[in-house]
Amino acid sequence: MNNLTSKKISSALISVYDKTGINTIVKALLKNDVEIISTGGTYDYLTKKGFSCKKVEEITTYPSILGGRVKTLHPLIFGGILSRRDNQDDQHELEQYKIPTIDLVIVDLYPFETTLINTQIEQKINEMIDIGGISLIRAAAKNYKDVVVVPSVKYYSHFLEIYSNNDGRFTIEERKFFAACAFNISSHYDTAIFNWFNREVKLQVFKQSITDVSHLRYGENPHQEGVYFGNITELFDQLNGKAISYNNLNDIEAAIQLANEFDEVLVAIIKHNNACGLACRQSLTEAWGAALESDPLSAFGGVIITNRAVDYHTALEINKLFFEVIIAPDFEQKSLKLLKQKKNRIILRQKVFALPKLQFKSALNGVLVQDKDLVEEDKIKLDFVTKSKASSEEIEDLLFANKIVKHTRSNAIVLAKNKQLLGSGIGQTSRIDAVKHAIEKAKSHGFDLQGAVMA
Structure with missing residues (x-):
């Protein structure tokens, strides 16, 4: 490490909402005689834990005001963060106004996004818009040449690794890395706040921010x-x-969207984003058998999804063939043990989560956005345009087939009977070809199309 470009931390400002892991950092800092400054709740927490630290008010000589809304927003704090250590004028002003330098800023912001999930009360949400914390993050990141910023609890371990291995010194590259992380955190945070305000204002602006990333x-x-x-x-x-692949994710998305259409006991088999097998039955084993019967050839290597816990008898049947992914809300213990015998098989236990209401697609250096097709057909409101009326069983099959074709690449045709997919024509340039393919597919697997429906 080049000691000419690396800098050692002598003072730190800590202001964290989530106190998880902060004890370990404070211990490491105090071990190296770092002076610690902290804000209201953080100060109370640290002093109760027996740590020596200075309250922000001791520096500013101003109390926390407006119910805690203003604590750190003061020149004596921000001057110490933003001052350029190699600038004589800056250093002269620090001496003139008795402003202490701050070499490390650790912040964990108010949990705005978590609050959105847990409440719809506007006042509570508004109070979770962090002002002081976000300002500290931006100031420290701007002055990365002289200051280290740790903008979230998720960066603690990385900070400690560098701090412990390098005698408390950080290179310019390391400080710049943390600064980039800080602006990533602040931009994501502000995007979430904007989108909350924009749900009613509806400015024609597209903003999305996702901080979690997996390299496939x-x-x-x-x-x-x-x-x-x-x-x-x-x-x-x-x-x-094994690790989930790009193509796996596409098929899993298609499987989730399709399965979400059904309340009855369902098994669907997905291949290249389309259903090659699907059935609803009284029991899971029956649904599995009927879904596989739809197209046993195409099913090989596909993605299975069901909306019921996988029992042992069904697992025995599934295990006879190769499937890359199995998705279910749960698995009986014996079932899971059996299915895990194939080490590369991806087994996913689905949690309860809300499906997004918007759909995005990159196009022409921009993004196409539309509402997802969430319309559900109501059999009571069906309008028959022919003299022949469908029976109640045929109506159920029509609704069943319509749910499948809704999630099938156009031009698409689906043939179904007794709540079982019999054949489908997918992604054809004409509907006539799609019909031909669907009929050919059904007949090739021995299905009698007498009494079947088409969607």
């Missing part, structure tokens, strides 16, 4: 790089298998 083995093809922005652990527990 490759994209759709091996020569393409692939990245997933999002946190799949919020949606599933992965109980077995």
Whole structure:
């Protein structure tokens, strides 16, 4: 490490909402005689834990005001963060106004996004808009040449690793890394706040920010790089298998969207984002058998999804064939043990989560956005335009088929009977070809189309 460009921390300002892990950092800092300054709740927490620290008010000589809304917003604090150590005029002003320098800023912001999930009360949400914390983060990040900023609890371990291994010194590259993390945090935070305000104001502005990222083995093809922005652990527990791929994610998305249409006991088999098998039955084993019967050839290597816990008997049947992904709300213990025998098989336990109401697609150096097709057909409101009326069973099958074709690449045709997918024509340039393909598919698997419906 170059000691000419690396800087040692002598003083730190700590203001954190989430106190998780802060004890470890404070211990490390105090061990190296770092002076610690902290704000209201953080100060109370640290002093109760027996740590020596100075309250912000001791520096500013101003109390926390407006119910805690203003604590750190003061020249004596921000001057110490923003002062350029190699600028003589800055240093002269620090001496003139008795402003202490601050070398490290640790902040964990008010949990605005978590509050959005837990309440709809506007006053509570508004109070979770962090002002002082976000200002500290931006100031410290701007002056990364002289200051280290740790903008979230998730960066604590990385900070401690560098701090412990390098005698408390940080290189310019390391400080710049933390500054980039800080602006990432602040921009994401402000985007969330904007989108909350914009739900009513509806400015014609598109802003999305996703901070979680997973680097995939490759994209759709091996020569393409692939990245997933999002946190799949919020949606599933992965109980077995290899890392989820780009193509897996596409099929999983298609499976979730399709399965969400059904309340009855369902098994669907997805291949290349389309259902090649699907059935609703009284029991899971029956639904599995009927779904596989739809197209046993195409099913190989696909994605299975069900909306019921997988029992042992069904697991025995599934285990006879190769499937890359199995998704269910739960698995009986014996079932899971059996299915995990194939080490690469991805097994996902689906959590309860709300599906997004918007759909995005990159196009022409921009983004297309539309409402998701969430319309549900009501059999009571069906309008028959022919003289022949459908029976109650046929109406149920029509609604069943319509749910499938809604999630099938156009031009698409779906044939169904007794709540079982019989055949489908997918992604054809004409509906006539789609019908031909659907009929051919159904007949090739021995289905009698007498009494079947088409959507």
